[in-house]
Amino acid sequence: MPRAELHDGSTVEAEVHGDGPALLLPVDPRPAEGPRAEEMRRWGADPELGRSLVDGLRDAFRVIAFDYEGHVMEKPKPDTLTPANVAADLLAVADAAGADRFAYYGYSWLALGGLQLAIRTDRLSALVMGGFPPLGGPYAEMLRVTEAAHAMASAPQEPPPARDVREAPDAPPVPEAQDVPDASGEFDWSSVEATATEPQTRQFVTLYRALRGFDDLAAQARVGCPRLCFVGSADEIPYGERWGGVHVSMAGPVVNRRAELEALGWDVRVLDGLDHTQAMQADRVLPVLRPWLASVAGARRPG
Numbered sequence: 001m002p003r004a005e006l007h008d009g010s011t012v013e014a015e016v017h018g019d020g021p022a023l024l025l026p027v028d029p030r031p032a033e034g035p036r037a038e039e040m041r042r043w044g045a046d047p048e049l050g051r052s053l054v055d056g057l058r059d060a061f062r063v064i065a066f067d068y069e070g071h072v073m074e075k076p077k078p079d080t081l082t083p084a085n086v087a088a089d090l091l092a093v094a095d096a097a098g099a100d101r102f103a104y105y106g107y108s109w110l111a112l113g114g115l116q117l118a119i120r121t122d123r124l125s126a127l128v129m130g131g132f133p134p135l136g137g138p139y140a141e142m143l144r145v146t147e148a149a150h151a152m153a154s155a156p157q158e159p160p161p162a163r164d165v166r167e168a169p170d171a172p173p174v175p176e177a178q179d180v181p182d183a184s185g186e187f188d189w190s191s192v193e194a195t196a197t198e199p200q201t202r203q204f205v206t207l208y209r210a211l212r213g214f215d216d217l218a219a220q221a222r223v224g225c226p227r228l229c230f231v232g233s234a235d236e237i238p239y240g241e242r243w244g245g246v247h248v249s250m251a252g253p254v255v256n257r258r259a260e261l262e263a264l265g266w267d268v269r270v271l272d273g274l275d276h277t278q279a280m281q282a283d284r285v286l287p288v289l290r291p292w293l294a295s296v297a298g299a300r301r302p303g
Contacts (some may be wrong), residue, residue, distance in 0.1 A: 004096035007085040010075045014066035019057030021297040024104035028067035052282035064097045076199035083116040084211045107131045119222040129229045136253030142245040143208035150201040220264045226296040228267040232274030
């Protein structure tokens with residue numbers, strides 16, 4: 001398995017599956033097991049999400065799967081997780097896998113990373129952004145949320161709550177937040193508990209501070225490949241006062257500016273009724289992702 005050296009000298013391993021056009025997929029290809037898998041299911045996450053995506057694409061693409069989010073949580077980059085370094089890390093994985101030209105799919109902040117990659121390289125054959133709008137992105141709101149998460153991680157810790165709530169990978173919209181459903185089964189973001197460390201949270205502050213002056217409208221002219229964005233129509237996340245009283249809208253910019261996005265060259269899909277977590281699941285993503293990639297990237301047909 002190829003191993004890529006990232007911008008800070010750490011390394012991340014990738015798994016390569018299938019044959020066909022290269023697809024860079026920043027997901028964990030190894031299913032979670034045991035108590036961690038049970039806890040993920042409890043909060044609506046799929047412990048086999050990465051593996052399901054790989055298995056659903058490997059017959060038509062050369063899938064290069066690597067757990068970038070897991071890597072940055074295990075080996076935080078508190079001062080260096082900048083947009084340029086994220087793009088450089090993604091290119092390093094492609095290089096290690098021998099992919100000179102490749103498509104990219106990322107969800108949530110990893111979709112944001114894909115846009116940063118696309119404006120810095122001409123090696124992309126296609127870009128797919130899920131769960132983060134390519135136009136009108138909530139950069140200021142995400143900075144406030146990540147700063148609040150960092151402040152909580154930096155403060156003296158109170159005793160943990162009686163209920164055992166653990167981190168769910170890809171929890172919307174920042175990986176250091178907990179999904180805490182209320183009595184109705186909806187996520188109550190005012191009750192979210194931050195469990196990540198100071199370095200883990202600070203790296204996302206570094207990322208969003210570096211994006212304060214980012215003009216995503218002006219950036220559109222620098223994206224030279226076919227592009228698709230999708231979002232759940234219910235991807236609206238209100239945070240309580242501890243998190244800055246911020247409302248993060250992932251769906252709004254896509255739904256309200258759909259005609260503008262399409263005029264700029266984006267194919268747009270809105271998944272009716274789905275929230276951030278629901279819209280990332282493999283059974284929702286693959287029917288959108290696979291045929292679109294096949295149409296623009298010339299995927300090999302099975303059989």
